[in-house]
Amino acid sequence: MGTVRKENEKVYIEGVRKISWDTGEMCEFASSFVSALNSLGDDISYDYVMGTSGAAFRFTLNPGAWDFTNYGILNIAPDRVAPIQRAFAAAGYSYALYEPGSFQEDAARIMGSIDRGCPVLAFRVVGPSDCCILTGYDEGGQVLLGWSTFQDIPDDHNIPPDGTGYFRKPGWHENLAGSIFIGPKQDRPAPRDVYLNALQWAVYLLRLPGIGQKVTGLEGLRVWAEEMTQAQNFPAGDAALLGQRYLSTTINITMLRDHCRAEPFLRRAAVEVPEFQAELSRAAACYAEAASLRNGMDDLISDNFSPRAMQAIGDPAIRRAFADILLQICDCEEEAANQIELLIHRVE
Secondary structure, three states, X not given: OOOEEEXXXXXXXXXXXXXOHHHOOOOHXXXXXXXXXXXXOOOOOHHHHHHHHOOOOOOEEOOOOOOOOOOOHHHOOOOOOHHHHHHXXXXXXXEEEEOOOOHXXXXXXXXXXXXXXXXXXXXXXXXXXXXXXXXXXXXXXXEEEEEOOXXXXXXXXXXXXXXXXXXXXXXXXXXXXXXXXXXXXXXXXXXXXXXHHHHHHHHHHHHXXXXXXXXXXXXXXXXXXXXXXXXXXXXXXXXXXXXXXXXXXXXXXXXXXXXXXXXXXXXXXXXXXXXXXXXXXXHHHHHHHHHHHHHHHHHOOOOOOOHXXXXXXXXXXXXHHHHHHHXXXXXXXXXXXXXXXXXXXXXX
């Protein structure tokens, strides 16, 4: 367990690694999970969590809605908690997921975990965080401490950080959307079992056509490409609407950034399970090409919120070129799926 410090009413776990998009770790759940396990003395990589959870292989789109919630870890599959369950199982830990209850119940549970030196993962709490990590409390649980990717954005959190660097969040319970508690460490499954299970899950997510009204996987990429070419979605002169379209586009781009984690995950699997090397080397090469294509998209529409990028969303020619690259990425990922399926059929 982590080292617990007490300063008057403040109790916190010392030295928990910060989560930040500046590190290139865009998935808040995976980054928070890695940070939490690292604080417990367990060396686990971000790429490993991205691959085993399926976040490196997902894409979720709500057609016509330009939905800002597409990215959430709970929106990956029909079984909303499956990515969380898979990440914990592959890491060799049990867990408990709680919906918000009373303040007294939730505060007692969180404080109890922190008192033991074990961070807690939580949804929202600070701004619209998909997931953050709770590392301490103060004032009898009225204030929580931790890390969130949104803690330095004044519109989402305008309270100065604690001296530890952790955020300070009073009134947290009204913004709590759920919490994940790390249970006892278990034996981690054999690498062959972990990777084969993750590869089956990856193909499932890539081939999954939709969840309710949402389209997913490869089909989601195709639908997004089509939406980007439709002029009625981008009315000239409507700055507010174009701004919303741009924000939605950046969220989708973040999912493509997550796909760049597929290549190192597949290469690691090929090393740890040499039996898988032939097909996974080819699949990883497909994802390397997809990552190169994604990087080239920044020359068209970047997700850096620059004036140039926000203006580009209104240019039909730029959007068509952007959509063409999306379809090329889709082709690369489909070939990767083909290679993974060949492997699965060979070894099952």
